[in-house]
Amino acid sequence: MTNKENFINTFKLALRLSFGKNLEEASDLEKYTALSETIMEFIADKWKETGEVYKDKRQAYYFSAEFLVGRSLYNNLVNLLLEEDVREILETLNMDLDEIADQEEDAALGNGGLGRLAACFMESAATLNLPLTGYGVRYREGLLKQSIVNGFQVESGDSWTKNGDPWSIRKYSESQIVEFKDMKVRAVPYDMPIIGYEGKSINTLRLWQSEALLDFDFEKFNNFKYDEALVGKNRAEDITRVLYPNDDQRSGKVLRLRQQYFFCSASIKDIIKKHLEKYESLDNIDDLVRIQLNDTHPVIGISEFVRILVDDYSYDFLQALEKTQRIFSYTNHTILQEAMEKWEESIVEDTNPRNLEIIMAIDEVLLEKLKDKNATEEEIQIMRIYKDGHINMANLGIFLSHTVNGVAKLHTDILKADVLKEWYKYYPEKFQNKTNGITPRRWLLMSNPELSALITRLLGSKDWVKDLSQLKKLEEFIDDDKVLEELMEIKFQKKKQLADYIYKHEGIKVDPASIFDIQIKRIHEYKRQLMNIFQVIYLYQRLKENPNLDILPRTFIFGGKSAPGYFRAKAIIKLINEVARVINNDLEIKGKIKVIFVENYRVSYGEKLFPAADISEQISTAGKEASGTGNMKFMLNATPTIGTYDGANIEIVEEAGFENNFIFGARVEELREIESTYQPMEIYLNDYQIKQVVDTLLNGTFVDNDSYMFLDIYNGLFKEDWSKPDSYFILKDLRPYIEAQGEVDRAYRDQRYWAQKCLMNLANAGKFSSDRTIKDYAENIWHIESSFI
Ligand code: 26Q
Numbered sequence: 001m002t003n004k005e006n007f008i009n010t011f012k013l014a015l016r017l018s019f020g021k022n023l024e025e026a027s028d029l030e031k032y033t034a035l036s037e038t039i040m041e042f043i044a045d046k047w048k049e050t051g052e053v054y055k056d057k058r059q060a061y062y063f064s065a066e067f068l069v070g071r072s073l074y075n076n077l078v079n080l081l082l083e084e085d086v087r088e089i090l091e092t093l094n095m096d097l098d099e100i101a102d103q104e105e106d107a108a109l110g111n112g113g114l115g116r117l118a119a120c121f122m123e124s125a126a127t128l129n130l131p132l133t134g135y136g137v138r139y140r141e142g143l144l145k146q147s148i149v150n151g152f153q154v155e156s157g158d159s160w161t162k163n164g165d166p167w168s169i170r171k172y173s174e175s176q177i178v179e180f181k182d183m184k185v186r187a188v189p190y191d192m193p194i195i196g197y198e199g200k201s202i203n204t205l206r207l208w209q210s211e212a213l214l215d216f217d218f219e220k221f222n223n224f225k226y227d228e229a230l231v232g233k234n235r236a237e238d239i240t241r242v243l244y245p246n247d248d249q250r251s252g253k254v255l256r257l258r259q260q261y262f263f264c265s266a267s268i269k270d271i272i273k274k275h276l277e278k279y280e281s282l283d284n285i286d287d288l289v290r291i292q293l294n295d296t297h298p299v300i301g302i303s304e305f306v307r308i309l310v311d312d313y314s315y316d317f318l319q320a321l322e323k324t325q326r327i328f329s330y331t332n333h334t335i336l337q338e339a340m341e342k343w344e345e346s347i348v349e350d351t352n353p354r355n356l357e358i359i360m361a362i363d364e365v366l367l368e369k370l371k372d373k374n375a376t377e378e379e380i381q382i383m384r385i386y387k388d389g390h391i392n393m394a395n396l397g398i399f400l401s402h403t404v405n406g407v408a409k410l411h412t413d414i415l416k417a418d419v420l421k422e423w424y425k426y427y428p429e430k431f432q433n434k435t436n437g438i439t440p441r442r443w444l445l446m447s448n449p450e451l452s453a454l455i456t457r458l459l460g461s462k463d464w465v466k467d468l469s470q471l472k473k474l475e476e477f478i479d480d481d482k483v484l485e486e487l488m489e490i491k492f493q494k495k496k497q498l499a500d501y502i503y504k505h506e507g508i509k510v511d512p513a514s515i516f517d518i519q520i521k522r523i524h525e526y527k528r529q530l531m532n533i534f535q536v537i538y539l540y541q542r543l544k545e546n547p548n549l550d551i552l553p554r555t556f557i558f559g560g561k562s563a564p565g566y567f568r569a570k571a572i573i574k575l576i577n578e579v580a581r582v583i584n585n586d587l588e589i590k591g592k593i594k595v596i597f598v599e600n601y602r603v604s605y606g607e608k609l610f611p612a613a614d615i616s617e618q619i620s621t622a623g624k625e626a627s628g629t630g631n632m633k634f635m636l637n638a639t640p641t642i643g644t645y646d647g648a649n650i651e652i653v654e655e656a657g658f659e660n661n662f663i664f665g666a667r668v669e670e671l672r673e674i675e676s677t678y679q680p681m682e683i684y685l686n687d688y689q690i691k692q693v694v695d696t697l698l699n700g701t702f703v704d705n706d707s708y709m710f711l712d713i714y715n716g717l718f719k720e721d722w723s724k725p726d727s728y729f730i731l732k733d734l735r736p737y738i739e740a741q742g743e744v745d746r747a748y749r750d751q752r753y754w755a756q757k758c759l760m761n762l763a764n765a766g767k768f769s770s771d772r773t774i775k776d777y778a779e780n781i782w783h784i785e786s787s788f789i
Contacts, residue, residue, distance in 0.1 A: 004089055011038045018164075023093060029163060031095060032103035035086075036073050036166035040193070043080070047193050047202040053787045054131035055278065058287065060782040062134045063267060063301055064118040064294035065260060066243070067205060068110030068143075069192070070442075070603030072167045074101045078446045079123075080199040105160045106602045107167075108142035109207070111246040112522045113629050114333050116603065117407075117770075118294055120439040120629075121777075124770040126196030126203040127441070127466065129786040130778050135267035137259055138168075138190050138207035141242040146561045146600045150705065151577030155564050157242075167192050168207070176266040176273075177213070180258065181353055185236040186211045187266035197441050197466060201787070208266045210239035246339075246522065247563040254347055257300070261351050264301030268308060282313055286326040290782040293330045293401070296341040296393035300351075302328055302400045303358045311354065321365060321400065329781050330397040331405050331434070333626050335419055336526070341393040348391055359391055366399050370426065379422045398423050398430070403781045405432045408627035408648040414668070434777060435651055436627040437770035440468050443633045447607035450490045451638065451762075458483065468769035475763045484755035487638060491614070491758070494637075498612035502557075508584070508596055514553035515748055518634075519617035520601050520609055523562040523569040526624040530713065531730045532556070532617055533576050535738055537693045539593055540583055547588055552745050555594045559601030559609065568716060571709035573597070578702040606630075611637045615662075615744055618643030619737065621728045623668040625649075638762040642740055644733070648768070655764040660757040662747075664740035665733040680717055680726035683734075690734055 014034035015026050026034070077083040077097075087097045110116060118134065125132035142158040168190040176187045187208040194203040212233040220229040244256050275285050293299055302324060309320035334340070348356045363385040370380050381387065385395045398404050398420070406412030412433035416424040424431055445452045445465055456462045458477060464470040477483040495512040503509055519532050536556050543549050558576050562569035580595035598605060616634030618625075618641050625647035634641065635652055642662040643649040653661045666674075684691050694717065696702055697710040704710045717726045726732070748754050766772075778784050 004085070007038065007042075007086075007089060008093070010041055011035060014038055014041075028100055029103045032073065032100045033164055033166050035090075035100060036104075039073070039076055039080070039082075040166060040169075042082075043076075043193055043195065043199070043202055046199065047204075050202045051204065057131065057787065058290065058782070058784050059131040059133065060125075060290040060292060060778070060784050061267065061271060062118060062121060062132055062292050062294065063264060063298035064115070064134065064136050065263070065297035066110030066115030066294070067107075067118045067122070067134060067136050067207070068112070068115030068603060069107040069119045069205075070116075070607075071101070071104040071106055072192075073104050075442055075446055076193075076195050079127075079195045079197045079441060104604075105163070106142070106604050107160055107165075108158055108602055109136070109139050109243060111143060111243070113627070114295060117436055117629060120437065120442075120770040121774050122194045122203060122205055123196070123439045123441060124437070124774040125778075126194045126201050127198075127439075128771060128774065128778070129196065129201040129788055130774065131784055131787060132203060132774075132778075134194070134203075134205040135263060135270075136205070136207050137240055137243075137263045138209040139240055139243040140209075140237075143243055143602075144245060144561065144564065148573070148577060148597060148599050151574050151581065152705075152707070153562055153570050153573045165190075174270070176208075176269045178210075178262050178265045178269075179352065180261070181350055183232075183235065184213055185239060185262070186213050187262060189266075189270070206267070206270070208240070208263045210236055210262055212236035245561075245563040247565055253343070254350065257343055257347055257351050260297055261300050261304065261355070264298050265304050265352075268301060268305050272308065282309065282315075282323075286323040289327050290784065291328050292777065292781070293328060293397055295331060295333045296397055299330070299341075299393040299397040300355065302396055303355045303362065304352075306362065306400075307354055307358050310358070317361065318365070321362065325400050325402055328397075328401045329403040329405070330394075330401040331407065332394070332411075332415060332420075333407055335411065335414055335624060335626060337419075342390040343393065345386070345389050345391065356391075359396060360386060362396065362400065366395075373426050375422070375426060379425075382422050383426075394420075398427075402430065403432055404430045405434045405781070406626065407434060407436045408651060409433055409435060410623075410647060410650050410668070411626040414623060432780060434773055434781075435648060435767070436629050436632070437768050437773035438629050438632045438636065439770050440465060440636060442607070443610065444636050448490075448494065448611040448637055450493055451487075451611065454483075454486060454490060455762075466771070468771065469766035471763050471766045473763075474759060478756055478759060481752070484752055484759065487758055487762075488751060488755050491612070491638065494611040495614075498608050501608050502596060502598065506596060506598060508594075510555045510594055510596060511553060511591065514555045514591075514594070515744070516555050516557060516612055516614045517617065517744075518557045518559075518609055518613040518615070519619075520557070520559040520598075520606060521628075521630050523560045523566075523572055525568060525572075525716070525728050526621050528619050528621060528728055528730055528733075529558060529560070529576065530572050531619055531734055531737060532558070533572070533579055533595075534693050534730065534734055535741055536579060536583070536593065536595060537696055538689060538734075538738055539741075540579075540586075540589070541689070541692055543589055543592060547590070551592060552748055553592050554745075555596060557596045557598065557609070559598040559605065561601065567709075568712055571704070571707075571713050574704055574707065574709050575697075575702065575713065578704065582702060606633065610634055610639075613637065613639045614748070615639065616641045616643070618646070618649050619665075619733075620644060620646045621733075622646045622666055622671055624728070632765070632768040635761045635768065636765040638758040640744075640757045640761055642737075642744055651767065652761075655767055656761045657764070660760040662740045662744055664736040666729060666736075671729060674732075675724075678724070678726070678729070678732065680731040683731040684718070687735060690731060693734075694731075 014037040019030045142160045144155040192205040217229045309315040406415045499512045610633040618631045627648040644665045697714045
């Protein structure tokens with residue numbers, strides 16, 4: 001750093017201005033805030049400059065209802081190459097960077113994969129000097145906080161800004177007005193800097209907060225109607241009050257569409273305003289703007305854009321549609337039918353009636369086009385935007401996008417062959433695949449400095465941080481005993497660090513010499529945490545039969561949140577905790593197996609878990625996980641996968657080698673074939689050990705405190721009600737899974753052999769950098785170029 005004294009002075013000034021304190025008086029939390037403010041001051045000029053440089057050329061905008069950013073301080077220091085300097089400076093002031101950085105709340109403005117992907121993309125684009133701006137919602141409450149009480153998930157709010165938010169700048173003067181049918185609100189932008197690696201470009205994530213036009217109704221107040229005077233303010237603020245958990249029940253729908261319309265409308269108006277500051281009309285806006293829609297959540301932006309062109313700028317309707325289609329593109333993240341957004345007509349009407357009219361008119365145009373293409377009546381019914389009183393957001397998104405993409409090879413193939421096959425038939429040229437990726441800065445350089453240092457030393461440079469394909473050269477060391485030992489030594493260190501953290505936060509001691517077997521992700525039936533815990537019960541039963549059974553000690557670690565209304569997912573959490581209670585307290589087991597459910601899994605917890613894993617659990621029902629990105633985080637931290645042939649797992653083993661991972665279970669094709677005839681009861685009756693496992697749900701081995709949760713799980717496996725029995729094929733894959741777990745145990749015994757698998761996974765993780773993914777979007781969807789400052 002050029003001027004340490006300057007840095008210290010700014011830091012002290014920040015403490016004084018924000019808290020009226022000096023160094024000795026300030027708490028760690030206050031130091032965290034002041035330090036963050038110091039970094040904001042440090043980057044201010046460069047941030048402005050980046051914005052200026054992007055102005056003249058085509059820019060892309062990432063519209064997403066979620067950005068799961070996590071913590072920023074440490075990541076920003078790493079990307080600015082300031083970490084060591086700041087650590088030293090703080091030491092001279094008797095302060096510890098890690099303790100200070102640990103004060104930061106996660107910005108959990110997303111549910112899981114889709115939201116974290118958006119955050120990784122933003123960081124990669126900044127690193128590549130690509131003009132990409134993020135637009136989203138500044139929820140006052142992020143994703144629910146989870147605590148585990150008596151083994152049950154209990155939710156509470158996540159008011160992540162209660163101690164302030166040093167990483168955002170409120171830009172009131174750039175507010176936009178958003179009009180709903182029944183009210184107008186003010187959208188106030190909060191800008192977060194997205195610092196690329198090496199700090200050359202600083203891009204912007206602009207999140208909108210909803211506020212009342214009038215804070216306070218004085219007329220009502222003066223008429224003694226004190227409560228009513230605040231009603232308008234509260235109603236406006238409600239729009240961005242809380243992030244909806246990814247919920248199959250879809251309660252509280254109305255407000256969710258309002259959120260979507262709110263941020264899309266504000267963002268489009270913002271883009272148009274900036275365009276008109278430079279050009280006379282919108283005639284060339286389709287040359288200069290590209291908008292990526294992150295799933296269907298921002299698809300309402302399409303009709304809003306058409307509305308503005310037609311109503312406010314007098315474009316002819318068909319011409320407006322053409323312009324729109326040149327600008328927008330849509331990413332699909334899910335194959336699950338129930339997750340496809342369809343809005344009741346009345347809800348759209350209540351949000352913004354003119355948008356409903358526009359959507360209906362778009363649907364008419366689609367109808368004509370499909371008839372011209374000689375589509376059958378049946379095909380038309382599937383592709384229509386308006387059907388049975390509902391608006392199908394995916395169909396709207398696909399029709400007016402120039403490109404539609406899936407997020408892993410298998411996923412895109414399934415879209416083409418199955419979920420969107422009618423669209424693929426008539427518009428094959430729209431379809432592309434963009435296999436997901438993760439940023440190596442956060443997920444390796446920052447969270448695993450030990451492994452990063454080894455890589456840099458072995459490769460002789462740090463270039464891999466910006467070009468992850470260079471990891472391939474690590475294959476040279478596949479027979480180098482010293483390197484292999486070092487790799488395992490680092491893994492052991494990360495496991496010790498995690499063990500300490502788990503002891504501190506969960507109050508449970510785990511043995512870092514045991515195999516750390518980790519499944520961390522949202523709790524959902526298709527991800528099959530249930531199959532994992534069944535396998536643990538199976539092992540437990542074998543150990544009870546034979547306490548001397550020769551198995552390596554293993555620690556099974558789970559983490560993840562359930563949507564509050566998803567009863568069965570909550571039942572699975574209860575079951576895992578119950579199994580943990582029984583096994584961890586069973587002295588006969590002698591610590592051979594342990595089960596841990598970590599509370600409140602989130603980005604910052606993930607940063608500690610991924611580097612410490614020996615084996616990564618990726619066991620979704622084949623065809624259900626669009627991609628997965630956690631799988632890539634494990635791989636990048638030199639961890640083999642036990643997994644199904646699903647999502648990006650397929651590409652992971654393609655890269656790292658089948659022989660270095662543990663792939664098991666039914667493939668998509670097989671499941672499709674047996675779907676209608678599958679009888680889980682047969683498996684239960686024919687495999688005594690599986691029966692023994694399932695029976696523990698009802699025979700009192702584990703107790704659900706009269707919540708009927710375990711009965712619900714049991715019914716899900718066998719009862720034919722609204723869904724098919726065992727619709728995620730848990731019993732079908734359980735035996736092959738148990739066998740694959742046995743192979744893991746055998747392979748781990750030869751530490752050299754195991755280390756080679758770890759190394760091969762690391763060496764072949766290059767493809768899964770989000771730099772590669774975002775370059776592909778830039779070159780093949782947006783057609784934008786890097787700008788150098
Ligand atoms: C919808 C309606 C109402 C309320 C919430 C939602 C909602 C919110 C979030 C629906 C879905 C999501 C998030 C989906 C998601 O995270 N999908 C994941 O996306 C990843 C990135 O592409 C993939 O790797 C995962 O496979 C996919 O599950």
